[in-house]
Amino acid sequence: MDVLIRPTAEVATTAADILAGYIRRGATLGLATGSTPTPTYRELIRRHAEEGLSFAACRAFLLDEYYGLPRDHEQSYYATIRRELTAHVDIDDALVASPDGTIPDYAAAAADYEERIAQAGGVDVQLLGVGTNGHVAFNEPGSSLASRTRLTTLHPQTVKDNARFFGSADDVPRHVLTQGLGTILEAGHLLLLATGHAKADAVRRLVEGPVSASCPASILQLHPNATVVVDEEAADDLGNAEYYRFIDDNALRG
Ligand code: GLP
Numbered sequence: 001m002d003v004l005i006r007p008t009a010e011v012a013t014t015a016a017d018i019l020a021g022y023i024r025r026g027a028t029l030g031l032a033t034g035s036t037p038t039p040t041y042r043e044l045i046r047r048h049a050e051e052g053l054s055f056a057a058c059r060a061f062l063l064d065e066y067y068g069l070p071r072d073h074e075q076s077y078y079a080t081i082r083r084e085l086t087a088h089v090d091i092d093d094a095l096v097a098s099p100d101g102t103i104p105d106y107a108a109a110a111a112d113y114e115e116r117i118a119q120a121g122g123v124d125v126q127l128l129g130v131g132t133n134g135h136v137a138f139n140e141p142g143s144s145l146a147s148r149t150r151l152t153t154l155h156p157q158t159v160k161d162n163a164r165f166f167g168s169a170d171d172v173p174r175h176v177l178t179q180g181l182g183t184i185l186e187a188g189h190l191l192l193l194a195t196g197h198a199k200a201d202a203v204r205r206l207v208e209g210p211v212s213a214s215c216p217a218s219i220l221q222l223h224p225n226a227t228v229v230v231d232e233e234a235a236d237d238l239g240n241a242e243y244y245r246f247i248d249d250n251a252l253r254g
Helices: 008-024 038-051 077-084 106-119 156-166 181-185 197-208 216-222 241-249
Strands: 002-006 028-031 059-062 064-066 125-128 150-153 175-178 189-194 226-231
Touching: 002 008, 002 241, 008 028, 008 038, 008 125, 008 189, 008 226, 059 077, 059 106, 064 077, 106 150, 106 175, 181 216, 189 197, 189 216, 197 216, 197 226, 216 226
Parallel strands: 002 226, 028 059, 028 125, 125 189, 189 226
Antiparallel strands: 064 175, 150 175
8 A cells, every 4th residue: 555645735636646647548437525535626627627638538436325315416426526526527427427326226226336337347546535434435334345335324423524515414314325345446546535634543544453344444455556645634643654755755656
């Protein structure tokens, strides 16, 4: 696992540098929602507008979706990713896929999503955030490390964390459709971003803690090509921060 510790403003540019390499090759992108990737999306939009970075040959899959929220609800992840990124670049909107949280048969919706990812040949690079309790996508603590796309129930902490998007905790849906940890592990490259001190404990557990369902993001330790980009505040609790900086400073680039 590569751990890159950067000033806050450089988290987005570092992530955009990595993603741009895939975008130029017309990759299948795994996109995340939440507030953490927003500056990275802004930087990609800027590169599209000012530097000609084209998404025309790319397609994209979202990690997760609220169950029962209409797609035109402003907090649906279907609407969010369009507002935050894809409406502002030249990706074909029909190729921006998300789990369909409006289908009553949620098991069928989950199976269909797995099938669509497989038919596309899998995800080349998966962008990830992390919840304060260590969740990735909506795989809450206790999720099987082998889990596939499915319906899950949000942790009360996640309901609380996401209340800011809905006005009140009561309005946050309790159920979601999420790619599983086993699904996410099949992406070619995992790129996890975290900023701010509130994520420091989750970052410590995912990078240095045991691989455990108690910290779903610790699956990154099982992946042969994982990059974690964090700011100084999110790196606060890392025991080996100096070593990660040493590796970074001595990286063989070329
Ligand atoms: C959300 C999303 C995750 C995201 C996480 C952190 O609930 N399902 O994909 O990574 O929580 O969100 P934020 O980046 O806003 O802290």
